[in-house]
Amino acid sequence: MPSAISPTISTSLPLAQRLRGVSSSPVRDLLALAARPEVISFAGGLPAPELFDVDGVRAAFDAVLAGPRARTALQYSTTEGDADLRSLLAARTSSRGLATTADDVLITTGSQQALALLSTALLDPGAVVAVEDPTYLAALQSFALAGARVVPVDSDDDGVVPASLERVLDEHSPALVYLVTTFANPTGRTLSVQRRAEVAAVLAGRPTWVVEDDPYGELRYRGEALAPLASQPGLEEQAIYLGSLSKVFAPGMRLGWLRAPRELRARLAVAKQASDLHTSTIDQAAAAAYLTATDLDVHVAGLRTAYGARRDAMLDALPSVLPPGSTWTDPDGGMFVWARLPDGLDASALLPVALEHDVAFVPGTPFYSGTPDRSTLRLSFTTHSPERTREGLSRLGRALRGTLAR
Incomplete structure (x- = not known):
């Protein structure tokens, strides 16, 4: 995983001190690492692009630019x-x-x-x-x-x-x-x-x-x-x-x-x-x-149907993917499942192995302002279809098994 470090520049010219305590976002860093098309990424909280109303947005811009x-x-x-x-x-x-x-x-x-x-x-x-x-x-x-x-x-x-x-x-x-x-x-x-x-x-x-x-x-x-x-x-x-x-x-x-x-x-x-x-x-x-x-409520209803199915696919797969003793949230909505691996497993150490298996997630550590629980990780379920979600979680399961076997 890319290290979350404060930005530094080697220069003798004066720089503001306010960035010293600000770490780079591992989520943004992971988006670059997981950009390879073969990677199934559960890292970014990204809406599904195939569900964007491209025609409606194009018509809105056309109406604005063609009007008075x-x-x-x-x-x-x-x-x-x-x-x-x-x-x-x-x-x-x-x-x-x-x-x-x-x-x-x-x-x-x-x-x-x-x-x-x-x-x-x-x-x-x-x-x-x-x-x-x-x-x-x-x-x-x-x-x-x-x-x-x-x-x-x-x-x-x-x-x-x-x-x-x-x-x-x-x-x-x-x-x-x-x-x-x-x-x-x-x-x-x-x-x-x-x-x-x-x-x-x-x-x-x-x-x-x-x-x-x-x-x-x-x-x-x-x-x-x-x-x-x-x-x-x-x-x-x-x-x-x-x-x-x-x-x-x-x-x-x-x-x-x-x-x-x-x-x-x-x-x-x-x-x-x-x-x-x-x-x-x-x-x-x-x-x-x-x-x-446009009736945005109708569009949102379609998003709810699609994302609900993707959430269900993730929740259905997790019992066979995560090791015994793991726990995870069961959200009523939104974009994320928060999982906790058994004590002794470090999600940050798991990430490089997961990337070798062409799957990505975000370790939980950066989300804490207090003492972090290093066994936690965040999985976003909105970006991929149920089928691709199941394939990505299968890869994560193989990464976990490889880590536990070491």
């Missing part, structure tokens, strides 16, 4: 984002249980930029961020780049543990609490209905921002949809909700959004002005045209 606003779509635009797109995303967010208006929304260049803007606006060097452990790797990178100190909060099958969160709040007074509440990356776990109420009760009124990252929530394959944590009573003035079109529309267009209390949203717009002025005008216009002309 064609030249406007090629011009600079407002930092807050395309007015039509903001209205459409506000309505979509409201339909999921979090009342939102267009004025609450800031369009971002992917939800990853939302994390960068929040880190800029809310975190001074040395500030504390509390995160569920393990958590989304790129969020850890954003917080590290801001010079924050990340403190882990315990989690279990129902998500972050309220008692552990309360203890961290009391002992560390974090400026920000970051949670992926639904089908979390990397574990696939969902904060249960009861836990949402308990976590909200712990957080309400505390002098800490609550960031709810929700890129996977619409990809539900069983069970009932849950309203966002940000909709819980008492969090109105401190909750920030992040959404994304990457998992249900087109990740290459890099379109996300954040919903924040009005005063903070205005400050985040200033931070965005200093970052990129605004997100791509034409991509926003095309997305608005697409959402107006």
Whole structure:
């Protein structure tokens, strides 16, 4: 596996210190290693490209460029984002249980930029961020780049543990609490209905921002949809909700959004002005045209059917692939299964052997902000058909057997 090291440059010229504590993403590194067509990669959280609505997206761009606003779509635009797109995303967010208006929304260049803007606006060097452990790797990178100190909060099958969160709040007074509440990356776990109420009760009124990252929530394959944590009573003035079109529309267009209390949203717009002025005008216009002309819910329903079958193929195969004593999550949706090998097996040591068998995954270690469990690994099930998933897991099984035989 490529080593996750802080970027270094051999030069006598001055360099900023902020990157010293930021490690390269092993997921991004693995995408390059697993680019060979013969490799079946469960490493990246990639939507299936054959399910992209290419015809619909092409028609949306054609409509924008053929219409009366064609030249406007090629011009600079407002930092807050395309007015039509903001209205459409506000309505979509409201339909999921979090009342939102267009004025609450800031369009971002992917939800990853939302994390960068929040880190800029809310975190001074040395500030504390509390995160569920393990958590989304790129969020850890954003917080590290801001010079924050990340403190882990315990989690279990129902998500972050309220008692552990309360203890961290009391002992560390974090400026920000970051949670992926639904089908979390990397574990696939969902904060249960009861836990949402308990976590909200712990957080309400505390002098800490609550960031709810929700890129996977619409990809539900069983069970009932849950309203966002940000909709819980008492969090109105401190909750920030992040959404994304990457998992249900087109990740290459890099379109996300954040919903924040009005005063903070205005400050985040200033931070965005200093970052990129605004997100791509034409991509926003095309997305608005697409959402107006197309029933996205119908498209998402197709994704749920396809991805649900792929999840089932992975879960059906794992008992014959992983060694006795292994455990894994059984997610209701999202993109990931989180597995734990028996004690003594190091997933990072297994990866080079797996690559020799033309299969890839992500070891769990980089997702931890606290002491890592080296026996864990993340498997993404959305990218490949059920048949190719079964073949990839068969290769992983052979790699495991070869490792155990050594």
